[in-house]
Amino acid sequence: xxxxxxxxxxxxxxxxxxxxxxxxxxxxxxxxxxxxxxxxxxxxxxxxxxxxxxxxxxxxxxxxxxxxxxxxxxxxxxxxxxxxxxxxxxxxxxxxxxxxxxxxxxxxxxxxxxxxxxxxxxxxxxxxxxxxxxxxxxxxxxxx
Amino acid sequence: xxxxxxxxxxxxxxxxxxxxxxxxxxxxxxxxxxxxxxxxxxxxxxxxxxxxxxxxxxxxxxxxxxxxxxxxxxxxxxxxx
Numbered sequence: 001x002x003x004x005x006x007x008x009x010x011x012x013x014x015x016x017x018x019x020x021x022x023x024x025x026x027x028x029x030x031x032x033x034x035x036x037x038x039x040x041x042x043x044x045x046x047x048x049x050x051x052x053x054x055x056x057x058x059x060x061x062x063x064x065x066x067x068x069x070x071x072x073x074x075x076x077x078x079x080x081x082x083x084x085x086x087x088x089x090x091x092x093x094x095x096x097x098x099x100x101x102x103x104x105x106x107x108x109x110x111x112x113x114x115x116x117x118x119x120x121x122x123x124x125x126x127x128x129x130x131x132x133x134x135x136x137x138x139x140x141x142x143x144x
Numbered sequence: 145x146x147x148x149x150x151x152x153x154x155x156x157x158x159x160x161x162x163x164x165x166x167x168x169x170x171x172x173x174x175x176x177x178x179x180x181x182x183x184x185x186x187x188x189x190x191x192x193x194x195x196x197x198x199x200x201x202x203x204x205x206x207x208x209x210x211x212x213x214x215x216x217x218x219x220x221x222x223x224x225x
Contacts (some may be wrong), residue, residue, distance in 0.1 A: 030196035048214050062206040068217035080182045100198065101205035101212065108215060111202065114195035131191045137198040141215045
């Protein structure tokens, strides 16, 4: 099987095996046509990842694993979601929050209201909407 | 857009298995009941719009900086043993 080549605006040319791409069958809210993403380490912390879209070279999301920044955060997966993502074990699941740089303060914030849930084994993901959870779309990533 | 008139306790069927019922009309507020299969997600439009907007902002803002300083979490209190 041939590698997929993404000519990314941010990262230049990325070559990746197709089975390492993560598919979002329903897209990401506001980007319904963007289905396949390459997940790239943003630094060596193991906490930050870029999600570079295959279909749209200009589209890249910065994301963060939320747990260590927000110890009280919780994402409850319904049976329906687990089924649609083919979750077999809890360890299959990776939760990511999309990161925004606030224009005025340059502060980084995480979207806790609409987390990405990814089955890292099946390479399938979706964006959840935690309506009525009270979680923020702009939770500051506190600097140590 | 399909526009139709319903009274309280009257319903609309969408597709085969989604039923939208007007429960109560009071002034400019309408209470609505929605019966849908579990795999159909139902949300207030504002919540959807808020997340769409946040997603777009995330893409745009992350494009500004070639080098972002990524915060590290505060070290967790180590349990005493």
